[in-house]
Amino acid sequence: MSDASITPEVTGGEAEFGDYIALLKPRVMSLVVFTAFIGLIAAPVPVHPVIAFCAVLFIAIGGGASGALNMWYDADIDAVMKRTSGRPIPSGRVGAHEALALGLTLAGFSCVMLALAANVFSGLFLAFTIFFYAVIYTMWLKRWTPQNIVIGGAAGAFPPMIGWAVSTGGVSLESVLMFLLVFMWTPPHFWALALFMKSDYDAAKVPMLTATHGRRVTRRHILAYTLLLAPLAIGTGFTSIGGPFYMAVAVVLNGLFLLGALRIWRRDEEAAAADGYKVEKSFFKLSLIYLFAHFAAIGAEAGLHHFNVGGW
Protein backbone atom coordinates (compact mmCIF):
# COMPACT_ATOMS: atom_id res chain seq x y z
CA MET A 1 0.00 0.00 0.00
CA SER A 2 1.41 3.40 -0.92
CA ASP A 3 1.23 6.35 1.39
CA ALA A 4 -0.97 8.08 -1.14
CA SER A 5 -3.72 5.57 -0.40
CA ILE A 6 -4.03 6.57 3.24
CA THR A 7 -7.47 7.92 3.98
CA PRO A 8 -9.17 9.07 7.19
CA GLU A 9 -11.35 5.91 7.06
CA VAL A 10 -8.30 3.68 7.09
CA THR A 11 -6.79 5.70 9.92
CA GLY A 12 -9.88 5.08 12.01
CA GLY A 13 -9.38 1.32 11.71
CA GLU A 14 -5.68 1.34 12.49
CA ALA A 15 -5.12 0.11 16.02
CA GLU A 16 -2.19 0.97 18.20
CA PHE A 17 -0.60 -1.42 20.66
CA GLY A 18 -2.64 -0.10 23.58
CA ASP A 19 -5.88 -1.06 21.82
CA TYR A 20 -4.88 -4.72 21.88
CA ILE A 21 -3.99 -4.39 25.55
CA ALA A 22 -7.44 -2.85 26.16
CA LEU A 23 -9.00 -5.93 24.53
CA LEU A 24 -7.54 -8.00 27.35
CA LYS A 25 -9.47 -5.99 29.99
CA PRO A 26 -6.46 -4.96 32.12
CA ARG A 27 -8.64 -4.04 35.13
CA VAL A 28 -10.16 -7.51 35.23
CA MET A 29 -6.68 -8.96 34.70
CA SER A 30 -5.44 -7.11 37.77
CA LEU A 31 -8.05 -8.90 39.90
CA VAL A 32 -7.09 -12.22 38.29
CA VAL A 33 -3.39 -11.60 38.96
CA PHE A 34 -4.03 -10.63 42.56
CA THR A 35 -6.32 -13.54 43.50
CA ALA A 36 -4.25 -16.11 41.58
CA PHE A 37 -1.09 -14.88 43.30
CA ILE A 38 -2.72 -15.12 46.73
CA GLY A 39 -4.02 -18.62 45.92
CA LEU A 40 -0.49 -19.61 44.95
CA ILE A 41 1.30 -18.23 48.01
CA ALA A 42 -1.38 -19.42 50.44
CA ALA A 43 -0.87 -23.03 49.30
CA PRO A 44 1.32 -25.20 51.55
CA VAL A 45 3.76 -26.25 48.77
CA PRO A 46 6.49 -23.69 47.99
CA VAL A 47 7.01 -22.69 44.37
CA HIS A 48 10.18 -21.23 42.85
CA PRO A 49 9.71 -17.45 42.39
CA VAL A 50 10.39 -17.61 38.62
CA ILE A 51 7.85 -20.42 38.15
CA ALA A 52 5.37 -18.53 40.34
CA PHE A 53 5.86 -15.38 38.28
CA CYS A 54 5.42 -17.26 35.00
CA ALA A 55 2.35 -19.10 36.31
CA VAL A 56 0.62 -15.89 37.41
CA LEU A 57 1.55 -14.24 34.12
CA PHE A 58 0.06 -17.10 32.08
CA ILE A 59 -3.09 -17.12 34.23
CA ALA A 60 -3.36 -13.37 33.59
CA ILE A 61 -2.91 -13.89 29.83
CA GLY A 62 -5.62 -16.58 29.97
CA GLY A 63 -7.88 -14.05 31.72
CA GLY A 64 -7.01 -11.52 29.02
CA ALA A 65 -7.88 -14.04 26.31
CA SER A 66 -11.30 -14.48 27.94
CA GLY A 67 -11.69 -10.71 27.89
CA ALA A 68 -10.85 -10.50 24.17
CA LEU A 69 -13.32 -13.30 23.34
CA ASN A 70 -15.93 -11.55 25.47
CA MET A 71 -15.38 -8.25 23.62
CA TRP A 72 -15.58 -10.06 20.27
CA TYR A 73 -18.92 -11.68 21.07
CA ASP A 74 -20.42 -8.74 22.99
CA ALA A 75 -19.44 -6.01 20.52
CA ASP A 76 -23.14 -5.32 19.80
CA ILE A 77 -23.91 -4.86 23.51
CA ASP A 78 -20.79 -2.76 24.07
CA ALA A 79 -21.78 -0.41 21.25
CA VAL A 80 -25.09 0.40 23.00
CA MET A 81 -23.80 0.89 26.53
CA LYS A 82 -22.26 4.26 27.35
CA ARG A 83 -19.70 2.68 29.70
CA THR A 84 -18.38 0.34 26.98
CA SER A 85 -18.96 2.22 23.72
CA GLY A 86 -15.35 3.46 23.68
CA ARG A 87 -13.91 -0.08 23.68
CA PRO A 88 -11.64 -1.00 20.74
CA ILE A 89 -14.24 -2.94 18.68
CA PRO A 90 -17.33 -0.66 18.94
CA SER A 91 -15.12 2.39 18.39
CA GLY A 92 -13.78 0.77 15.20
CA ARG A 93 -10.11 0.75 16.16
CA VAL A 94 -9.89 -3.06 16.17
CA GLY A 95 -11.84 -5.43 13.92
CA ALA A 96 -14.02 -8.10 15.54
CA HIS A 97 -12.13 -10.85 13.67
CA GLU A 98 -8.85 -9.53 15.11
CA ALA A 99 -10.22 -9.75 18.64
CA LEU A 100 -11.39 -13.31 17.99
CA ALA A 101 -7.99 -14.31 16.61
CA LEU A 102 -6.16 -12.67 19.48
CA GLY A 103 -8.46 -14.29 22.05
CA LEU A 104 -8.13 -17.80 20.61
CA THR A 105 -4.37 -17.52 20.17
CA LEU A 106 -3.74 -16.23 23.67
CA ALA A 107 -6.13 -18.83 25.14
CA GLY A 108 -4.19 -21.71 23.58
CA PHE A 109 -0.84 -20.11 24.35
CA SER A 110 -1.60 -19.42 28.02
CA CYS A 111 -2.98 -22.92 28.76
CA VAL A 112 -0.08 -24.75 27.11
CA MET A 113 2.51 -22.49 28.73
CA LEU A 114 0.92 -22.87 32.18
CA ALA A 115 0.88 -26.65 31.77
CA LEU A 116 4.58 -26.58 30.83
CA ALA A 117 5.63 -24.08 33.49
CA ALA A 118 3.63 -25.53 36.40
CA ASN A 119 1.61 -28.70 35.85
CA VAL A 120 -0.93 -30.15 33.42
CA PHE A 121 -3.80 -29.92 35.89
CA SER A 122 -3.47 -26.14 36.26
CA GLY A 123 -3.23 -25.77 32.45
CA LEU A 124 -6.44 -27.74 32.00
CA PHE A 125 -8.08 -25.78 34.80
CA LEU A 126 -7.20 -22.52 33.02
CA ALA A 127 -8.62 -23.91 29.76
CA PHE A 128 -11.87 -24.80 31.54
CA THR A 129 -12.03 -21.30 33.08
CA ILE A 130 -11.62 -19.62 29.68
CA PHE A 131 -14.29 -21.92 28.22
CA PHE A 132 -16.60 -21.17 31.14
CA TYR A 133 -16.26 -17.41 30.75
CA ALA A 134 -16.29 -17.22 26.95
CA VAL A 135 -18.91 -19.86 26.18
CA ILE A 136 -21.02 -20.60 29.27
CA TYR A 137 -21.21 -17.00 30.48
CA THR A 138 -20.67 -14.74 27.46
CA MET A 139 -22.38 -16.75 24.71
CA TRP A 140 -25.06 -18.48 26.73
CA LEU A 141 -26.05 -17.15 30.15
CA LYS A 142 -25.41 -13.43 29.86
CA ARG A 143 -28.20 -12.86 27.33
CA TRP A 144 -30.50 -15.59 28.61
CA THR A 145 -30.99 -15.40 32.36
CA PRO A 146 -30.98 -12.68 35.02
CA GLN A 147 -28.85 -15.09 37.07
CA ASN A 148 -26.05 -14.41 34.53
CA ILE A 149 -24.03 -12.57 37.14
CA VAL A 150 -24.21 -15.46 39.61
CA ILE A 151 -23.06 -18.21 37.27
CA GLY A 152 -20.74 -16.01 35.24
CA GLY A 153 -19.12 -14.92 38.49
CA ALA A 154 -17.73 -18.43 38.81
CA ALA A 155 -15.29 -17.71 35.98
CA GLY A 156 -13.87 -14.79 37.95
CA ALA A 157 -13.67 -16.99 41.04
CA PHE A 158 -11.49 -19.72 39.52
CA PRO A 159 -8.09 -17.87 39.46
CA PRO A 160 -7.26 -18.41 43.17
CA MET A 161 -8.05 -22.11 42.66
CA ILE A 162 -5.72 -22.18 39.65
CA GLY A 163 -3.01 -20.46 41.70
CA TRP A 164 -3.48 -23.10 44.39
CA ALA A 165 -3.35 -25.84 41.73
CA VAL A 166 -0.06 -24.42 40.38
CA SER A 167 1.44 -25.01 43.80
CA THR A 168 -0.23 -28.24 44.90
CA GLY A 169 -1.31 -29.81 41.60
CA GLY A 170 -4.86 -30.24 42.88
CA VAL A 171 -7.88 -28.89 44.70
CA SER A 172 -8.58 -28.69 48.43
CA LEU A 173 -11.09 -27.25 50.89
CA GLU A 174 -9.11 -24.02 51.18
CA SER A 175 -9.03 -23.41 47.44
CA VAL A 176 -12.76 -24.14 47.18
CA LEU A 177 -13.38 -21.61 49.98
CA MET A 178 -11.39 -18.96 48.12
CA PHE A 179 -13.48 -19.75 45.04
CA LEU A 180 -16.70 -19.40 47.05
CA LEU A 181 -15.52 -16.11 48.52
CA VAL A 182 -15.30 -14.51 45.06
CA PHE A 183 -18.33 -16.42 43.75
CA MET A 184 -20.67 -15.25 46.52
CA TRP A 185 -19.21 -11.74 46.50
CA THR A 186 -19.86 -11.20 42.77
CA PRO A 187 -23.70 -10.93 42.81
CA PRO A 188 -23.99 -8.21 45.49
CA HIS A 189 -21.07 -6.35 43.88
CA PHE A 190 -22.58 -6.27 40.38
CA TRP A 191 -26.20 -5.88 41.41
CA ALA A 192 -25.26 -2.82 43.46
CA LEU A 193 -23.66 -1.44 40.27
CA ALA A 194 -26.79 -2.33 38.27
CA LEU A 195 -28.96 -0.39 40.73
CA PHE A 196 -27.26 2.91 39.95
CA MET A 197 -26.36 2.13 36.29
CA LYS A 198 -29.80 0.87 35.30
CA SER A 199 -30.21 2.78 32.05
CA ASP A 200 -27.10 1.21 30.56
CA TYR A 201 -28.12 -2.41 31.04
CA ASP A 202 -31.72 -1.69 30.04
CA ALA A 203 -30.61 -0.07 26.78
CA ALA A 204 -28.40 -3.05 25.93
CA LYS A 205 -31.28 -5.46 26.65
CA VAL A 206 -29.09 -7.50 28.97
CA PRO A 207 -31.44 -9.39 31.32
CA MET A 208 -30.16 -7.90 34.53
CA LEU A 209 -32.17 -8.74 37.61
CA THR A 210 -33.11 -5.07 37.98
CA ALA A 211 -34.92 -5.16 34.62
CA THR A 212 -36.47 -8.64 34.70
CA HIS A 213 -37.58 -8.92 38.35
CA GLY A 214 -37.50 -5.32 39.48
CA ARG A 215 -35.34 -3.33 41.80
CA ARG A 216 -37.11 -4.46 44.99
CA VAL A 217 -36.20 -8.08 44.21
CA THR A 218 -32.62 -7.04 43.39
CA ARG A 219 -32.27 -5.37 46.77
CA ARG A 220 -33.57 -8.56 48.42
CA HIS A 221 -31.08 -10.66 46.43
CA ILE A 222 -28.17 -8.42 47.50
CA LEU A 223 -29.09 -8.97 51.14
CA ALA A 224 -29.56 -12.74 50.67
CA TYR A 225 -26.16 -13.22 49.03
CA THR A 226 -24.47 -11.02 51.63
CA LEU A 227 -26.06 -13.11 54.40
CA LEU A 228 -24.68 -16.27 52.78
CA LEU A 229 -21.29 -14.68 52.13
CA ALA A 230 -20.61 -13.54 55.71
CA PRO A 231 -20.44 -16.97 57.44
CA LEU A 232 -18.46 -18.33 54.51
CA ALA A 233 -15.88 -15.55 54.67
CA ILE A 234 -15.57 -15.83 58.45
CA GLY A 235 -15.53 -19.65 58.29
CA THR A 236 -12.54 -19.48 55.94
CA GLY A 237 -10.64 -17.95 58.83
CA PHE A 238 -10.74 -21.28 60.71
CA THR A 239 -8.95 -23.19 57.94
CA SER A 240 -5.20 -23.42 57.29
CA ILE A 241 -5.22 -20.23 55.19
CA GLY A 242 -6.85 -18.20 57.98
CA GLY A 243 -5.59 -16.87 61.27
CA PRO A 244 -6.19 -14.09 63.81
CA PHE A 245 -5.33 -11.30 61.37
CA TYR A 246 -7.61 -12.66 58.65
CA MET A 247 -10.36 -13.20 61.21
CA ALA A 248 -10.17 -9.60 62.44
CA VAL A 249 -10.40 -8.31 58.86
CA ALA A 250 -13.26 -10.70 58.01
CA VAL A 251 -15.34 -9.87 61.09
CA VAL A 252 -15.05 -6.10 60.60
CA LEU A 253 -15.64 -6.11 56.84
CA ASN A 254 -18.50 -8.61 56.92
CA GLY A 255 -20.17 -6.55 59.62
CA LEU A 256 -19.90 -3.44 57.45
CA PHE A 257 -20.97 -5.36 54.32
CA LEU A 258 -24.04 -6.77 56.08
CA LEU A 259 -24.90 -3.31 57.36
CA GLY A 260 -24.63 -1.90 53.83
CA ALA A 261 -26.78 -4.71 52.39
CA LEU A 262 -29.40 -4.12 55.09
CA ARG A 263 -29.49 -0.41 54.25
CA ILE A 264 -29.92 -1.22 50.55
CA TRP A 265 -32.70 -3.70 51.36
CA ARG A 266 -34.58 -1.19 53.54
CA ARG A 267 -34.49 1.63 50.99
CA ASP A 268 -37.09 2.27 48.35
CA GLU A 269 -36.51 3.77 44.92
CA GLU A 270 -37.73 7.24 45.87
CA ALA A 271 -35.21 7.51 48.70
CA ALA A 272 -32.41 6.14 46.49
CA ALA A 273 -33.17 8.50 43.61
CA ALA A 274 -33.44 11.44 46.01
CA ASP A 275 -29.84 11.12 47.22
CA GLY A 276 -28.40 9.92 43.90
CA TYR A 277 -28.01 6.27 44.99
CA LYS A 278 -25.54 7.27 47.68
CA VAL A 279 -25.96 4.07 49.71
CA GLU A 280 -25.71 1.80 46.64
CA LYS A 281 -22.59 3.60 45.43
CA SER A 282 -20.89 3.39 48.82
CA PHE A 283 -21.82 -0.33 49.05
CA PHE A 284 -20.22 -0.86 45.63
CA LYS A 285 -17.03 0.89 46.76
CA LEU A 286 -17.02 -1.14 49.97
CA SER A 287 -17.38 -4.33 47.93
CA LEU A 288 -14.11 -3.53 46.13
CA ILE A 289 -12.32 -3.01 49.44
CA TYR A 290 -14.02 -6.13 50.84
CA LEU A 291 -12.56 -8.53 48.28
CA PHE A 292 -9.15 -6.90 48.18
CA ALA A 293 -8.83 -6.90 51.97
CA HIS A 294 -9.91 -10.54 52.37
CA PHE A 295 -7.36 -11.79 49.86
CA ALA A 296 -4.69 -9.43 51.18
CA ALA A 297 -5.34 -10.87 54.66
CA ILE A 298 -4.97 -14.44 53.32
CA GLY A 299 -1.68 -13.36 51.72
CA ALA A 300 -0.57 -11.69 54.95
CA GLU A 301 -1.29 -14.86 56.93
CA ALA A 302 0.77 -16.85 54.42
CA GLY A 303 3.61 -14.33 54.79
CA LEU A 304 3.39 -14.39 58.58
CA HIS A 305 3.72 -18.20 58.54
CA HIS A 306 7.37 -17.72 57.60
CA PHE A 307 7.93 -15.90 60.91
CA ASN A 308 5.86 -18.46 62.83
CA VAL A 309 3.32 -15.74 63.61
CA GLY A 310 0.42 -16.35 61.21
CA GLY A 311 -2.23 -19.03 61.38
CA TRP A 312 -3.78 -20.67 64.40
Add this chain to the structure above:
Amino acid sequence: MPLAHEHEIHARRRSRNFGLGAVLVAFVVLIFLLTFVKVTQQSIAFPDQPVASGKPDAGGN
Protein backbone atom coordinates in the same frame (compact mmCIF):
# COMPACT_ATOMS: atom_id res chain seq x y z
CA MET B 1 12.17 10.73 -0.72
CA PRO B 2 11.29 10.75 2.97
CA LEU B 3 7.82 11.79 3.98
CA ALA B 4 7.75 15.41 5.05
CA HIS B 5 4.74 14.89 7.26
CA GLU B 6 4.23 11.75 9.29
CA HIS B 7 0.64 10.61 9.33
CA GLU B 8 -0.97 9.41 12.54
CA ILE B 9 -1.26 5.98 10.97
CA HIS B 10 2.52 5.65 11.04
CA ALA B 11 2.69 6.46 14.73
CA ARG B 12 0.06 3.80 15.43
CA ARG B 13 1.91 1.20 13.39
CA ARG B 14 5.18 2.07 15.11
CA SER B 15 3.45 1.65 18.47
CA ARG B 16 2.24 -1.82 17.39
CA ASN B 17 5.63 -2.85 16.04
CA PHE B 18 7.57 -1.73 19.09
CA GLY B 19 4.95 -3.22 21.42
CA LEU B 20 5.08 -6.59 19.69
CA GLY B 21 8.88 -6.48 19.60
CA ALA B 22 9.01 -5.83 23.33
CA VAL B 23 6.57 -8.69 23.98
CA LEU B 24 8.67 -11.10 21.92
CA VAL B 25 11.92 -10.09 23.63
CA ALA B 26 10.25 -10.45 27.04
CA PHE B 27 8.96 -13.90 26.04
CA VAL B 28 12.45 -15.07 25.02
CA VAL B 29 13.91 -13.84 28.33
CA LEU B 30 11.08 -15.51 30.25
CA ILE B 31 11.54 -18.85 28.52
CA PHE B 32 15.29 -18.68 29.13
CA LEU B 33 14.75 -18.05 32.87
CA LEU B 34 12.07 -20.72 33.09
CA THR B 35 14.25 -23.29 31.35
CA PHE B 36 17.20 -22.44 33.59
CA VAL B 37 15.08 -22.89 36.73
CA LYS B 38 13.48 -26.13 35.47
CA VAL B 39 16.85 -27.63 34.54
CA THR B 40 18.62 -26.63 37.77
CA GLN B 41 15.72 -27.74 39.98
CA GLN B 42 15.69 -31.33 38.70
CA SER B 43 18.51 -33.83 38.97
CA ILE B 44 19.42 -34.94 35.48
CA ALA B 45 20.48 -38.54 34.84
CA PHE B 46 23.01 -38.92 32.05
CA PRO B 47 22.66 -41.86 29.63
CA ASP B 48 25.59 -43.79 31.13
CA GLN B 49 24.21 -43.54 34.65
CA PRO B 50 22.16 -46.44 36.07
CA VAL B 51 18.41 -45.84 36.16
CA ALA B 52 16.86 -46.51 39.55
CA SER B 53 13.67 -48.10 38.23
CA GLY B 54 15.36 -49.75 35.26
CA LYS B 55 14.45 -53.02 33.61
CA PRO B 56 16.57 -56.14 34.18
CA ASP B 57 19.73 -56.35 32.11
CA ALA B 58 19.45 -58.03 28.72
CA GLY B 59 22.12 -60.52 29.64
CA GLY B 60 21.16 -60.84 33.28
CA ASN B 61 21.79 -63.97 35.30
